[in-house]
Amino acid sequence: MSSFEDVFGTTPDGSWRAPGRVNLIGEHTDYNDGLVLPIALPNRILVTASKRDDGRIRVASTGHRGVIQFAVDELGPGSVGDWAAYPAGAAWILRESGYAIGGANLLVDSDLPSGAGLSSSAALLCATSVALLGLRDIDVDPGEVARLAQRAENQYVGAPVGLMDQMASMCCTAGHALYFDIRAMSTEQIPFDPAADDLALLVVDVKAPHRHVDGEYAARRKSCEQAAAELGVPALRSIAFEELAAALDRLPDDVVRRRVRHVVTEIRRVEDAVALMHAGRLRDVGPLFTASHASLRDDFEITVPELDVAVDTALAAGALGARMTGGGFGGCIIALTEAGTADSVLAAIEKAFAEHGFNTPNALAATPSAGASRVG
Ligand code: GLA
Numbered sequence: 001m002s003s004f005e006d007v008f009g010t011t012p013d014g015s016w017r018a019p020g021r022v023n024l025i026g027e028h029t030d031y032n033d034g035l036v037l038p039i040a041l042p043n044r045i046l047v048t049a050s051k052r053d054d055g056r057i058r059v060a061s062t063g064h065r066g067v068i069q070f071a072v073d074e075l076g077p078g079s080v081g082d083w084a085a086y087p088a089g090a091a092w093i094l095r096e097s098g099y100a101i102g103g104a105n106l107l108v109d110s111d112l113p114s115g116a117g118l119s120s121s122a123a124l125l126c127a128t129s130v131a132l133l134g135l136r137d138i139d140v141d142p143g144e145v146a147r148l149a150q151r152a153e154n155q156y157v158g159a160p161v162g163l164m165d166q167m168a169s170m171c172c173t174a175g176h177a178l179y180f181d182i183r184a185m186s187t188e189q190i191p192f193d194p195a196a197d198d199l200a201l202l203v204v205d206v207k208a209p210h211r212h213v214d215g216e217y218a219a220r221r222k223s224c225e226q227a228a229a230e231l232g233v234p235a236l237r238s239i240a241f242e243e244l245a246a247a248l249d250r251l252p253d254d255v256v257r258r259r260v261r262h263v264v265t266e267i268r269r270v271e272d273a274v275a276l277m278h279a280g281r282l283r284d285v286g287p288l289f290t291a292s293h294a295s296l297r298d299d300f301e302i303t304v305p306e307l308d309v310a311v312d313t314a315l316a317a318g319a320l321g322a323r324m325t326g327g328g329f330g331g332c333i334i335a336l337t338e339a340g341t342a343d344s345v346l347a348a349i350e351k352a353f354a355e356h357g358f359n360t361p362n363a364l365a366a367t368p369s370a371g372a373s374r375v376g
Contacts, residue, residue: 018127018372020118021168030162033237040172052103089156090128117331122165200342207359208330286321293323302328317348
């Protein structure tokens with residue numbers, strides 16, 4: 001691996017990190033003004049940086065060849081492609097927002113698997129943003145950085161994502177899940193320490209091949225927005241759980257009805273999960289995970305066989321609950337298990353995957369970790 005000095009011929013001024021995430025529950029509710037409950041992972045994107053005085057950004061990555069460069073003043077949506085679209089998008093939105101970020105040399109390093117549904121895109125946007133701001137000692141509220149990173153992903157990269165991943169990357173704290181109410185724009189840190197209850201949270205990347213994730217995500221979002229319009233509400237969050245049956249009666253299309261049912265019941269499951277966590281009843285959260293997975297599989301239709309087999313196998317091997325996490329169509333599952341059975345649950349998933357001829361799955365440490373920070 002080349003050092004910063006080798007690539008840029010100068011010494012760095014600092015390093016900034018931003019983590020990936022898994023969401024415990026509340027999937028596909030963020031763009032419906034709903035509720036989510038992510039934790040940050042120990043895995044992160046690290047950006048090492050030095051200032052430049054010529055208004056240009058030069059960016060390299062330990063995972064890709066070459067150095068990409070652009071003038072901050074000349075950036076416009078989509079002007080830089082491929083992986084460097086994310087650092088370029090961060091620079092673009094900061095410039096658009098009036099922050100005097102100047103130029104910079106940036107070296108990107110990652111131990112966060114990309115394409116595994118762990119939100120490496122948001123982590124890259126957030127890490128670049130905090131590096132560009134940190135280099136110039138510009139202090140911006142972490143929630144505001146998250147909102148800017150989302151705008152960069154929406155408007156520069158062109159992906160219609162919600163605000164969960166960026167908020168998790170910026171605002172999570174170690175030992176906690178982040179209870180984020182998107183409509184209220186409020187957050188609460190919920191203590192989350194499965195080990196203290198003799199439990200374990202297993203995260204398994206099912207390594208499913210990429211299957212049209214972006215188009216499917218945009219389609220789900222569109223049908224939720226159309227349903228909200230048909231129901232005359234600004235977002236599906238406005239449909240209370242108690243009003244669900246009446247709302248469904250007003251929707252003629254069966255597919256749309258099922259999309260709405262997922263969102264409204266999932267928001268309810270987040271509220272239930274948080275109440276159980278506050279009451280110290282972590283084991284009882286397991287069945288909510290399992291119900292969430294069934295809803296994502298049957299109503300929202302974003303699971304793939306690998307995710308379903310992993311969840312079913314985890315449950316058959318004694319997990320208290322299991323679900324897919326993230327955008328769907330691949331990525332990871334999470335399973336809540338007794339601490340002593342995590343290994344056997346993982347072994348059962350590996351065996352089932354071998355029998356199905358699936359790729360070998362990859363387990364990750366799910367220690368709830370801190371959000372973005374300066375590290376050097
Ligand atoms: C992706 C998006 C998030 C969220 C999840 C699903 O990670 O980036 O905004 O919608 O999918 O919960």
